[in-house]
Amino acid sequence: xxxxxxxxxxxxxxxxxxxxxxxxxxxxxxxxxxxxxxxxxxxxxxxxxxxxxxxxxxxxxxxxxxxxxxxxxxxxxxxxxxxxxxxxxxxxxxxxxxxxxxxxxxxxxxxxxxxxxxxxxxxxxxxxxxxxxxxxxxxxxxxxxxxxxxxxxxxxxxxxxxxxxxxxxxxxx
Amino acid sequence: xxxxxxxxxxxxxxxxxxxxxxxxxxxxxxxxxxxxxxxxxxxxxxxxxxxxxxxxxxxxxxxxxxxxxxxxxxxxxxxxxxxxxxxxxxxxxxxxxxxxxxxxxxxxxxxxxxxxxxxxxxxxxxxxxxxxxxxxxxxxxxxxxxxxxxxxxxxxxxxxxxxxxxxxxxxxxxxxxxxxxxxxxxxxxxxxxxxxxxxxxxxxxxxxxxxxxxxxxxxxxxxxxxxxxxxxxxxxxxxxxxxxxxxxxxxxxxxxxxxxxxxxxxxxxxxxxxx
Numbered sequence: 001x002x003x004x005x006x007x008x009x010x011x012x013x014x015x016x017x018x019x020x021x022x023x024x025x026x027x028x029x030x031x032x033x034x035x036x037x038x039x040x041x042x043x044x045x046x047x048x049x050x051x052x053x054x055x056x057x058x059x060x061x062x063x064x065x066x067x068x069x070x071x072x073x074x075x076x077x078x079x080x081x082x083x084x085x086x087x088x089x090x091x092x093x094x095x096x097x098x099x100x101x102x103x104x105x106x107x108x109x110x111x112x113x114x115x116x117x118x119x120x121x122x123x124x125x126x127x128x129x130x131x132x133x134x135x136x137x138x139x140x141x142x143x144x145x146x147x148x149x150x151x152x153x154x155x156x157x158x159x160x161x162x163x164x165x166x167x168x169x170x171x172x173x
Numbered sequence: 174x175x176x177x178x179x180x181x182x183x184x185x186x187x188x189x190x191x192x193x194x195x196x197x198x199x200x201x202x203x204x205x206x207x208x209x210x211x212x213x214x215x216x217x218x219x220x221x222x223x224x225x226x227x228x229x230x231x232x233x234x235x236x237x238x239x240x241x242x243x244x245x246x247x248x249x250x251x252x253x254x255x256x257x258x259x260x261x262x263x264x265x266x267x268x269x270x271x272x273x274x275x276x277x278x279x280x281x282x283x284x285x286x287x288x289x290x291x292x293x294x295x296x297x298x299x300x301x302x303x304x305x306x307x308x309x310x311x312x313x314x315x316x317x318x319x320x321x322x323x324x325x326x327x328x329x330x331x332x333x334x335x336x337x338x339x340x341x342x343x344x345x346x347x348x349x350x351x352x353x354x355x356x357x358x359x360x361x362x363x364x365x366x367x368x369x370x371x372x373x374x375x376x377x378x379x380x381x382x383x384x385x386x387x388x389x390x391x392x393x394x395x396x397x398x399x400x401x402x403x404x405x406x407x408x409x410x411x412x413x414x415x416x417x418x419x420x421x422x423x424x425x426x427x428x429x430x431x432x433x434x435x436x437x438x439x440x441x442x443x444x445x446x447x448x
């Protein structure tokens with residue numbers, strides 16, 4: 001069953017479809033939240049909140065056919081950061097995530113793809129890895145990261161950009 | 174070619190920071206407006222999101238803690254059964270009111286019963302306070318929920334507007350081509366009255382002045398104010414879904430320089446115009 005079919009079933013109130021969706025992405029969502037929050041209880045809360053959002057408003061995601069996995073990862077990450085910061089600044093970003101041509105539904109958890117991304121990740125410098133980890137999982141801005149790594153915000157920005165570019169190339173290869 | 178692209182679209186560095194949610198607040202509004210209007214930048218943002226999601230997935234190892242799946246599923250089921258629970262909660266409130274009525278009758282009873290009644294008063298005061306506190310908390314939640322609902326409706330409305338047909342897209346240029354640098358873009362739907370405006374390279378107006386966007390309707394009717402569009406330090410300005418009357422058939426869109434307090438009709442010099 002594709003993500004689109006699952007969302008249609010959830011829209012119709014099918015609890016089994018919701019269980020299938022959780023089985024498909026629950027671990028990924030939880031591990032993302034845990035990486036941000038480093039607290040199993042809070043990570044569980046973040047995951048519950050995001051999945052309940054899907055349960056309550058599945059139609060909100062139907063238009064993003066095929067990109068549910070990436071939406072989930074980013075949404076859980078943003079929700080986890082919100083829990084850390086106690087702010088809702090990221091809501092806007094969550095809502096603006098858009099559809100993309102390729103089917104992300106299965107690709108993020110596809111082992112081959114993960115291996116390919118992991119290989120590209122190994123090609124990143126330690127500075128790039130650190131910057132990306134601090135920005136994505138800890139929500140630190142370029143100035144904060146620069147303060148930690150004793151470099152300039154411009155260098156951090158360039159480092160983040162080149163890291164994402166490398167990963168994109170690996171995905172699009 | 175790449176230089177032209179950089180002028181017209183959001184550069185990759187900014188898109189990456191935007192996707193990470195760590196872009197400076199000063200330009201956030203302008204970038205959001207641009208992404209809302211620009212298919213290419215939306216696709217680029219989606220690709221960055223996908224890369225970030227894929228990268229994060231490749232960094233994570235581990236399993237769900239024991240019992241989390243069951244708890245999650247139980248919560249979905251509880252959510253699905255929510256209406257029935259609400260009925261039960263309402264019934265419980267009815268029981269509480271019944272208890273208060275019985276208590277009034279007990280005031281005519283002998284001393285031991287009055288002592289018991291006194292204890293009951295204290296208990297009821299605690300329960301009452303707890304109920305009151307809950308009502309207060311629920312009101313706060315309702316308020317918050319309404320705020321999120323409004324925000325969600327606004328975003329849904331924006332999404333529907335962007336995907337809809339029948340809109341008018343107008344590119345605005347300086348009236349006097351002095352170097353041709355400032356530009357503006359308007360996406361407008363006369364039927365729904367929805368409008369998006371994005372201005373770039375707008376010079377900062379002199380002190381005490383601001384820019385205002387106007388729609389000049391067909392048929393010689395007076396211009397309708399869309400709102401103030403004050404550029405940031407980079408010259409970017411945006412107006413997203415302002416409140417404007419329905420069924421205006423536009424002849425042209427104009428940005429004029431006006432007093433900072435705003436104006437009821439365009440009086441200042443025209444900065445951008447498009448039709």
